[in-house]
Amino acid sequence: MSLPPLVEPAAELTKDEVVRYSRHLIIPDVGVDGQKRLKNAKVLVVGAGGLGSPALLYLAAAGVGTLGIVDFDVVDESNLQRQIIHGVSDVDKPKAVSAKESIAEINPYVTVNLHQEHLNSENALDIFRDYDLILDGTDNFATRYLVNDAAVLLGKPYVWGSIFRFEGQVSVFWEDAPDGKGLNYRDLYPEPPPPGMVPSCAEGGVLGVLCASIGSIMVTEAIKLLTGIGEPLLGRLMVYDALEMTYRTVKIRKDPEGEKITELIDYEAFCGVVSQDAQQAAAGSTITVQDLKAKIDSGEDFQLIDVREPHEYEIVKIPGSVLIPKDRILSGEALSELPQDKPIVLHCKSGGRSAEALAALHKAGFSDAVHVGGGVLGWARDIDPSLPTY
Amino acid sequence: MKVRLNDDIVELADGATVADALDHLGYSPNGLAVAVDGEVVPRAAHRKTRLVEGTTVDVLSAVQGG
Numbered sequence: 001m002s003l004p005p006l007v008e009p010a011a012e013l014t015k016d017e018v019v020r021y022s023r024h025l026i027i028p029d030v031g032v033d034g035q036k037r038l039k040n041a042k043v044l045v046v047g048a049g050g051l052g053s054p055a056l057l058y059l060a061a062a063g064v065g066t067l068g069i070v071d072f073d074v075v076d077e078s079n080l081q082r083q084i085i086h087g088v089s090d091v092d093k094p095k096a097v098s099a100k101e102s103i104a105e106i107n108p109y110v111t112v113n114l115h116q117e118h119l120n121s122e123n124a125l126d127i128f129r130d131y132d133l134i135l136d137g138t139d140n141f142a143t144r145y146l147v148n149d150a151a152v153l154l155g156k157p158y159v160w161g162s163i164f165r166f167e168g169q170v171s172v173f174w175e176d177a178p179d180g181k182g183l184n185y186r187d188l189y190p191e192p193p194p195p196g197m198v199p200s201c202a203e204g205g206v207l208g209v210l211c212a213s214i215g216s217i218m219v220t221e222a223i224k225l226l227t228g229i230g231e232p233l234l235g236r237l238m239v240y241d242a243l244e245m246t247y248r249t250v251k252i253r254k255d256p257e258g259e260k261i262t263e264l265i266d267y268e269a270f271c272g273v274v275s276q277d278a279q280q281a282a283a284g285s286t287i288t289v290q291d292l293k294a295k296i297d298s299g300e301d302f303q304l305i306d307v308r309e310p311h312e313y314e315i316v317k318i319p320g321s322v323l324i325p326k327d328r329i330l331s332g333e334a335l336s337e338l339p340q341d342k343p344i345v346l347h348c349k350s351g352g353r354s355a356e357a358l359a360a361l362h363k364a365g366f367s368d369a370v371h372v373g374g375g376v377l378g379w380a381r382d383i384d385p386s387l388p389t390y
Numbered sequence: 391m392k393v394r395l396n397d398d399i400v401e402l403a404d405g406a407t408v409a410d411a412l413d414h415l416g417y418s419p420n421g422l423a424v425a426v427d428g429e430v431v432p433r434a435a436h437r438k439t440r441l442v443e444g445t446t447v448d449v450l451s452a453v454q455g456g
Contacts, residue, residue, distance in 0.1 A: 139454060192452060201455035237450070256434065
């Protein structure tokens, strides 16, 4: 069932606009009425990167009257493999400016507003307020939760897409949707994965053309919402697998026990590397992998404890370590297994989890415990490059 | 009982829940969504939702790239 159109029609289309949009106008479901709605629409695209590039180009070509672009980054040569709104001559130029110039070339009837700032809890509501619809094409969890929460607080719908390597996910979130269909991103993913668990595209790579596959679905959903046609992805998550070449959808339900969003929070901390406790514990109690090597070589008496999970321990370990997963330390369950007569050195994959466990140990009275910054990955990189990494 | 877990047929104890399926994979639920027969089970219901023979369970991971 389609939703009511988000936007009222503009008063008229000019003769030039009728010519330009004629292939839309002769589709009965769009027609002059739908095109006038697009003309009147104000759409904000957060991020002029991989998803933002095709999204902005197609939104502009489709005749969305006002486009806002939030981006504070500049074009880098490594962007050009997928961010097709930017070209060679745009390298080092602000992405927002480069995008605006490309849009002007495609459709001069589009008004473009630039928001060349880092989206944060202070400015998000003000930036979002004037737009009918938001498209989220950002590249990090912190901004994604911020976009969601700001959209919820303002009652605005938004189209969400994310990509990694060969896989993309798309949905429409709208807490205030009519007919009890409302839900938001937190109903799907209540919180982000632990820091470091899910790599970004910069860390893990992305097939360039995946941006077009997902960005075009995002624009399709935007046009449907603005003009009130078709069945929106609200309440469904679309998962695209480029290698299998499959699109599948799963239904999403409102989480009845989900916490109500009442204000914007500190999203860096929400998604952040480690907790404040862990940061404090790690300050002054962090050793390097070289320090650890020196301790082992000099025959110092201490217990090295690996706080990762068993399957990680199987992949690679530092010689002499014993495995006690972090959660067993945090719950207090493993405290009795810890040696009382010698100092404890903790490590994990890269230093985040061991810092959390360190905070728990310090609280439990193991005040001389330290952890290894960089973890087993640092060990494999700097001390024993023959070890596998993961 | 046998369930299809991320495209693999696995054996889980009778009465196993969505949470048990995640445990089987060694996953913590943070940043994951679990769909049972094509429908995402809200986090709060993971321990209450029992799987039956032949259920299809898909674990989806949040991705951040854009």
